[in-house]
Amino acid sequence: MSTLVKTEDEAMLADSARGFLDDAAPVRALRDLRDSGRAYDPALWKRICDMGWAGVLIPEEAGGVDMGHAAAGMLAHEMGRTLASTPFLSSAVIAVTILRRIGGERAKSAMAAIASGELTYALAIDEAHKFAPEATTMSAERQGNGFRLSGDKCFVVDGGFADRLLVLARTESGLTLFELPSDRTGITRTAQDMIDSRDAARIAFEDVEATGDDVLGQVGDAMTILKPALEAGQAALAAEMSGLAAGAFDMTLGYLKERKQFGQPIGSFQALQHRAAHLWCEIEVTASAILNAGRVLDGNPDEATLAVSLAKARATSTAQLAVMEGVQMHGGIGMTDEYDMGFYMKRARVSAEWLGDYGYHAEQVAALRGI
């Protein structure tokens, strides 16, 4: 029976991840990327793959370590702590969850390529300013044995560099998921200048040809394979956000202890103490929802919606509180680009929107709890 405590293996994984990231991918690394006009560092991702993290959800026979979603969340948490810019969620969580459900040799070799870092994926799903997969209008018209895709996607996270795109489109018989190489004729990618300095793209599809082989799962039945992958992604993103909140909080707590004002450390002022303690409580409560989502995805993945939406909703409100308190408690210095807190605030905003915002997930909870 699994409990809401890290197993020894998980704790070891999380500890080693923290050690690596503090060294190889501190916030400074994201700043350097941004200042050099890049959003992604392939060398970092290669090192991460070499450590096996990209295979955390991949079966051993496909080159993975198969530790499950709770463990994936712990890696995401650590990456959130230092704002490491990697395609972990897009490739190692979302794409892998889809491929694993599909099974077969092709999926197996694709997973092996993800585990080794050879292939990266991005999920092209949003078409407007809000996450709403069911409202997808991008068309995939039947043409002979294949399809012709036309339409525009936006906020495709990691879409600027990914080798392959997972594209949700609407056929006559309903929503269908395609896997396309990102250099296929008719696909145009435009980088978005994102506030979190991470990669995202608008992608235009102009009469892009797809064969039956490009379809993942059944035509007209995308959600059967996509839903579990979205939930895996949402849970991992929630975990990343909980790490972000923890990172911002640690920085703030350090500042409260060190910064003096009116002759005292500002952390000795009771009002700030109470606010810091309240924030810590929120972070602790969210941590429970995150770990629970991982456990449920591992144990009972077809009944995970409540646990996952709970985690994403809580992670969103907690991360936003953490960065708002972080900036405010730092005062002027927290507003400067020179200081790292702003990176946390901007990433928190982007993660709040990705894969469904607070309102979206709150409605999922409400529906499942009959409110």
Place this chain on the structure above:
Amino acid sequence: MSTLVKTEDEAMLADSARGFLDDAAPVRALRDLRDSGRAYDPALWKRICDMGWAGVLIPEEAGGVDMGHAAAGMLAHEMGRTLASTPFLSSAVIAVTILRRIGGERAKSAMAAIASGELTYALAIDEAHKFAPEATTMSAERQGNGFRLSGDKCFVVDGGFADRLLVLARTESGLTLFELPSDRTGITRTAQDMIDSRDAARIAFEDVEATGDDVLGQVGDAMTILKPALEAGQAALAAEMSGLAAGAFDMTLGYLKERKQFGQPIGSFQALQHRAAHLWCEIEVTASAILNAGRVLDGNPDEATLAVSLAKARATSTAQLAVMEGVQMHGGIGMTDEYDMGFYMKRARVSAEWLGDYGYHAEQVAALRGI
């Protein structure tokens, strides 16, 4: 041009009201009423009428002082401060606003009787747990030249002792407002044991006969005269709640200065200071909405919905915050019946519901602001 500052006349009125109420109707008086099993003290109301307060909205020719809704709000505010249990809102605000709109000799003499304290009124409108006048189902069937009323009303504030009832019912042609003596055959009043120790009643109407003379305004068009009266009542109730918040806050502030814990006055603890200051800010902001509602009702009564709903919404959230902080900051003693804070908390809850709760008035604001 009227401003958001008390006029000299208004300031004098408010000051004298405060002096009188601190002396004649402190919270102790409400406690004594409750402990003696009563909800209303006719002698107090008589003294108040003798001072002219009941005539604050009544034209001079009908025996009033005609000072307007802003002034009425100031009286309500002071009564809220000491939780004075009077039929001021039901009789002197709601009933008077209706009678004044109707005009004529009969209305004039009714107003004179209200001003002198000879007559009291109650508004019988709610039929279920929420304020929803448009959803009224109580029937008034045509019968010859008159009507036959059947149905049940609840939460009729001051309905246990009022001489006359203003009853909203539905005729074939729509909502219609009746004025009936409360002892008319077929009317049964049952006192409700209210948590705020004030008067309210459930009233059953069983084939109650009404004539055309009992109809106020036009048959089928109750809202034309009722809406301004409801708004006047809501604004005055908001003012009463702002007084309640101020009264609870004063008590709390006094306690913060006086009570010692760990060797210091608890009001020297920064967390409590900031919360007290925040509460004070909320009270100040609400005060502006209240005074504005009074000014708009006086200057432009047919366009007052936004101002009134704003006032009631703000007053509701502010009063609730004030009593919650009040009880919490008092600690255990605030929970005891012996201490007065509980009376504030219970009255805040009842006023929050009466004439539309936060959600009701927030929706009014939303509709008028296009949200």
Place this chain on the structure above:
Amino acid sequence: MQGEDSLKAFRAEMRSWLEENCPQQMRDGRITDDAICWGGKNWTFSSESQRLWLERASARGLTVPRWPTEYGGAGLSRAEEKVFLEEMERINARPPLKSFGISMLGPALLQFGTPEQNRHYLPQIARGEIRWCQGYSEPGAGSDLASVQTRGEDKGDHWLVNGQKIWTSYADKADWIFALVRTDRDVPKHKGISFLLIDMGDPGVTTRPIRLISGASPFCETFFDNVKVPKGQIVGEENRGWDVAKYLLTHEREMISSGGTGLSGGRALGAVMAQMAGEPSAQDPTLRAAAIRCEVDALATGLTIERYKDMAEAGKGVGNASAMLKYMGTELNKRRHELIMSACGSDALEWDGPVGNRAADWLRTKANSIEGGTSEVMLTILARRVLGLPGS
């Protein structure tokens, strides 16, 4: 960790035991004060079902499932207890017995009591024979619990106790009290305190109920006037009572925090709202949005209680962090009851109105964030002792 198979078997066992033993009338899920069996010498069962349910559950050790069998428990593991509670929840069973003996004194005795004390007191608690109350707070002390003035003079074989306690829950109905008494006045205030067990029937003990804003009187003032307390009735060492009290406060925090939260514990606010008020979603979007947010937070808080229990089971002490459970749980409960009041509208504004005594329940919750350490004290504990922020 226990195997899935053995737990499955245990679940089947519990399910059939409950099916056979839990009276139908006790399956209405009611956990309000008036539905609960508190036990004690003077207890009057509200029904034969209530009596039967206590008798059967205590015979099987299930009033205190995790206590050792020798002390009247069922000796269950944490995982088994979870299963048992899930099965209780499944049939909506009332708890057979609730008491401060179970939730507070018991854990303290298991930690600090002598084997003789445990053999004497624990089984009586498990069977609901003795009802206990807690004597910590004193008039004027407020959050400063260690400023104990009630005094115990050493008279050789007994202490002579004089003083006054306040906020003693149900002292007027309790048989015994566990109380903090100052037994040494010459040392710093946390030092000279002892933790004594006192028979409420002893000469010199009197109580006076305190009427609360809800109209109820769950708390009393309790007076000790030359009460003789035999030396054997101390828990832990003389003058080390503060250790026992602190340990117990942690338990109290967890208990207060867990009132009706959790994925599996308690009914969802949404359900209560719908039941009480029709379809709030259609009627009031503002209220509905607040209810959803409350539900999200309640579910996550419930999971946190589970997680902390799991951590304790795994030997990872949570220590001062339990102040978080107390703070978050009680603030949440207040929010929940505010929303329930809103959902019920004017129906809830009467004492004992058409929806029951919602108002009394609501007012009762206001004490949650005061009793057992205020929210402010909890936040300060967390800031200083968990986050390591400096004193001023």
Place this chain on the structure above:
Amino acid sequence: MQGEDSLKAFRAEMRSWLEENCPQQMRDGRITDDAICWGGKNWTFSSESQRLWLERASARGLTVPRWPTEYGGAGLSRAEEKVFLEEMERINARPPLKSFGISMLGPALLQFGTPEQNRHYLPQIARGEIRWCQGYSEPGAGSDLASVQTRGEDKGDHWLVNGQKIWTSYADKADWIFALVRTDRDVPKHKGISFLLIDMGDPGVTTRPIRLISGASPFCETFFDNVKVPKGQIVGEENRGWDVAKYLLTHEREMISSGGTGLSGGRALGAVMAQMAGEPSAQDPTLRAAAIRCEVDALATGLTIERYKDMAEAGKGVGNASAMLKYMGTELNKRRHELIMSACGSDALEWDGPVGNRAADWLRTKANSIEGGTSEVMLTILARRVLGLPGS
């Protein structure tokens, strides 16, 4: 109080004046930083319309409607100013000029300046010829504004100023600065400060922009290296500069608080949300509920600014209570921009995306509750000086 009739006439006058003089292009209601005319020696007008609008408005005194006509104002009463602003709002006119000279230095000069100073500086401010910045904060001082280290040595006919300021808004674009300088180091810190006017073109004055999290650099560090400041450029008495600074902070608070709130001021959040994001009400009830609550609070806060202005007009000084406007206004503005970001969703996550630079606006608001005194400082001022709570 002014008669309704005279105000009616005044309204007609303003309406027709605006009709004739406000260029069509200036009627788009834009009040973002890039649309505003800040004036100054080096100002480049964004369009001929912007130039014309400033020229015409200042000729009529309407860049500073309430200032006396002799100093370049229109000498309006409070009621007339209200009417003027309502008429501006009616045609959605941009303000012709915005500057720290108008909002901050001007009021201080009117209170503390000599007639000569006023005749010299105020008309230049009114016509937008000189752009001012504020030199209060210093590195490391944070909320402790009075800990001024920048030093002015008395050299007979001038002070020799050395030191560094931080958070000087647009210092790199300003012509002059009004700065707090320590002119006596031997007295308690609030005492030995003077309020000096310094030409940014003087030798020894340099600036360095500070890049913010929004990517913009509205603030600078400003360095003074042996800058000579003639004795005539002091406002108020020597070593009494703190009085001027305090007076001015009050004005600053009111200004920061009033950004886009009010029944008549600024566009409703709801309208922005609808415009940006279609129908949020249908899409996200949680967001809509938060937007409604924000709108309720914004309307009431706007009315409070009106009320405080009315009180000031009636001679009822608000004093430290202005800290309330600053606190409530800025916290509200932060909430509003959080909601706008939510309404815009991923469209707002790009710099200069399809909905403009919403993100930069949003990030900018985070400084509102820090600059000009943090929210925490405001709450402490209110607690101590308005509520009379004791120090610790």
